[in-house]
Amino acid sequence: MHRYGRGGRAVLLIQRKVWAQRWVRSLAGPGCPGLKADVGLWTAESIKTQLASAPSPVADTLGRVLTEQRPEHRREAMQLSLTLCCLLMVVALGEAATRKPKMSPGADVNTQGKTELPTEKKDPEDTNRVTTPQTLARGWGDEIEWVQTYEEALAKTKTTKKPLMVIHHLEECPYSQALKKAFAADPLVQKLAQEDFVMLNVVHPIPDTNLAPDGQYVPRIMFIDPSLTVRTDIAGRYGNRLYAYESEDIPELITSMRKAKVLLHTEL
Secondary structure, three states, X not given: OOOOOHHHHHHHHHHHHHHHHHHHHHHHXXXXXXXXXXXXXXXXXXXXXXXXXXXXXXXXXXXXXXXOOOHHHHHHHHHHHHHHHHHHHHHHHHHHHXXXXXXXXXXXXXXXXXXXXXXXXXXXXXXXXXXXXXXXXXXXXXXXXXXXXXXXXXXXXXXXXXXXXXXXXXXOOHHHHHHHHHHHHOHHHHHHHHHHOEEEEEOOOOOOHHHOOOOOOOOEEEEEOXXXXXXXXXXXXXXXXXXXXXHHHHHHHHHHHHHHHHHHHHHO
């Protein structure tokens, strides 16, 4: 037999229900500082702050009720705990629904709410700038009339009676690049090339062994007269690379070009 009689248990149950009603009213009334009576005015931040600052008797009372051995009391405490859990879940869902999505720096949101990635802004000067394709000059002088192939160069030197000047070079060769820069910057070299020579520059070996009498090195400059004879007698100042010219050898190159002109006229 329980220590309470049937009437005592009924009285105790009524007292606990009355206590629960008073406790619920105290949450919405002035008895619990910081809580508002109008639940509709609660916000996510205020509810979290108020629950955190609420007096501890709520948790203490729940703990005491849960330790009771009476099933009906434990059931009431569990229902109260479930109610509080549901309240916290509603608060969390409301906060998640109202939270603004994070955007990456520079991202934009259009009128339909879609996030757009930032686009690269183009310089107006870049749109007006015209990219010049690489010409046959390849940086050796844009004012010079260059031929495209070795066969075309031979035909032109034969018809025009001008000597052919063939420049062998490579784009990745620093000596070739240095010579090219000096060649394009010298006004006398440019004038002679424009007026007195058929000009050809190549970056691939020409299948004519007469153009490589001492090797396929670069930079290398060869001269051919209108009779289609390779002028191996017109060389530079290096004994191991007879037809090589470097950036500081522009005076020697001018001498070779003048020599090719003189020999051409005297032999014809």
